[in-house]
Structures are given as C-alpha cells and as structure tokens.
Amino acid sequence: MYLRDLITLTSSSFLTYRMRSFLTGLGIAIGIAAVILLTSIGEGLHQFMLAEFSQFGTNIISVQPGKTQTQGGNVGIFGSVRPLTLDDADALRRLQYVQYVIPGLVGNAEVRFEGRTRRTMVLGEGRDFSKAFTMKVQSGGFWTDEDNEQARAQAVIGSKIQQELFGGRNPLGQYMRIGGQRYRVVGVMESKGQILGMDMDDAVFIPAARAMELLNRPSLMEVNVSYRADVPADTVIRLIRERMIERHGREDFTIISQEQALEVLSSVLDIITFAVAALGGISLLVGAVGILTIMTMAVTERTAEIGLLRALGAREKQVLTLFLSEAMILSALGGLLGLLIGVGIAQGLHLLFPALPVHTPWLYALLAEMTAITIGLAAGVVPAMRAAKLDPVEALHAE
16 A cells, blocks of 8 residues: 555545544543643752752762761751761861861851841851852852851851841941841852752851851751862762761761762652653553544444455555554644643743743653554554454445
C-alpha cells in the first residue's frame, strides 16, 4: 500500500467519524495534559529548591555540635558536651585545602538609630563571610579583625535595614545600637531577598564573638568551612573530622557537606517528579481503553469496507497496517493537543501566580508523546488483527 493511499484512507476515516475521533483523541490529550502539568510543577519545585539551597554556594561543609547518629537529632541549638568554639574555627582554618572558615550563630535583637527602632535577625559571622558565600557587599565591606573576643563592634546591615533606619542617608561610619550595644556600620549588603524563609535584607551581620556576648550564648551554632573547588568533599571532610576528634577527644559533632545534601535533595525531588508523572500517566491508561473501545467499534462498523478492500486485493498485512496507523495517528494528534493544553495551563498558572515555580521538562514531554503513540499502537493491535482476519465474502455480506 502506498503511503499516499494510507494517508487518504486514514484521513477519510477521521473525517467520516469526526466526533468519535475527536472524543477519542481528547481522552489521550487529557492524559498528556495531566502529565505535562504535574511534571511542570514538580520540575519547577525541583529547580526552585535546588536554587534555594545552592544560593550560599556549593563548596561548603558545615560542622555542628552534637552527634546526630547517637543522639537521634542534631542538638546544636541546645549545646552539647563539648560545644563549638572560636578556637575550633581557628584550628580548622589551618587545615590543607581550606579557603575560609566562618564561625556562625543567629538570633534576634532590637536595632536602633536616631529614634527609629526595629527588631530584626542578627547573624554572628566571620570576617570572610562574603568571600565564602555567594553574598555581595554593595558598599563598604566586612570587618578585618580576627575572629576572636577582641573583635571590634562593627556591623554590616541589609538593604532593608538601611532603608528603614537610615532612609536616604549614607549609613557607612554611622553608629547604631544593636541589643543596646553601640556598633559602627562598616558595610551594606547587596539585596538578596529570602533564602529558605530568611529575609537576608532584613538582617544585621556582626562578628561572631560579639554575637555570642550579645545573644548570651557560650558557644557557636555552627562552623562553615569553604574549601577549594578542585578538591573532593570527602577529602576535606576526613581532614575536618580528624582535627575535631583531635581537639574534642571524640566525635561529638556532625559534619554536613552541602554537596552531599544537594545530591540527596536532588534525588528526592527526582522521585517526586517521577511520581507525579506516573500519577498523570493513569489518565493515559483511561485514554488507551477509549482507543481500544473505539477501534473495536470501528471494525464492526466498517466490516463491509474491509471486505471490499480484501476483495480488491488488499492483503491481511495491509489491512492490519491501516487500522494500526489510524490508532497511532489518533493517539499522536491527541498527544500533541495534550502538550499544547498542558504547557498552556502551566504557563497560565505561572502568569497568574508568579510565586509558583513552573518549568516544563521537555524530556518528559517527549516521553509523554512517545507513550501516547505506543498506547495507540498497543490498543489498536487487537482490533486491527481482527479486521485483518475477516473473511472477504462474509465481510461483503455484513450490510
């Protein structure tokens, strides 16, 4: 059978039974649209979460007090038998492959400047904070003092703090009060927005030693280690573990590699994306049943036509090809319609709700279209074989 004849016969069938063909294709389209919509939201969430976790940088290893494996949970906030200290941070700074070491803790305090008061987040950090993390200073800079008890009372403020307390004035060199203590403003951070629910623009950064005194904390909440990008994380983790055990006498701390955390998070989000795609795939099974039903009815209704084709010399293989082609083309057209509907709804939701992360994974779109064609082929096999095996004489007398 020539390709031209095949296209003519299949298209004439679609035109003759327009409503039935449309409804059958619509069943597949709804299934594909569901897959695309769900995976678009899932992939958007995937990329959003990875972007949130990687905003601080990827070559970071965090050391926190408390042994997760033995205590059932990280108890860094409540302290441990041997807390993390500034001396621990200094010891880690001398390790091979280490670039920056940032002692850190966080709390809340009231900030004041010339009668304006605001309660905000206070981050006690090391002097190399902006170098280790992907956060830039818009004007001024961080303090240059060593991270010890003699660190001067200097502060770097977020862009929102600058706007709320200082208005249009230049805050550099001005003195503000943080928790009742007097601090000199030495820098203003570039606007960063929210990271993992924390508004980095509505925060002040002060030396970790000063923050321990201000927040009445005897120890650090964590020590972040930035290492060279060309060195495996496992190598640096081993060196950190050895040095900390040497200082503490035992492993009473938890080491978390951001690279490993991102890999675990990525794996979990991949599973979620696949799960929602599979959920949408249930609709495709419904579409397959629809194609099977419609093609079976088509064989019954077109028995005389099949008999005429066989009488004119059409072989079983050619009749089989004709009906399989109809099922596949119907599924392919329904799949394309579903792609358009799914992408359209996904982008429409993103326009209506800009905060909703939406990203269409084109690999899933291609797989969904191939699945639709495969479903059409599988659902059309039995009716097509039945049509191909009809006796020409009996088929011609079917009317």
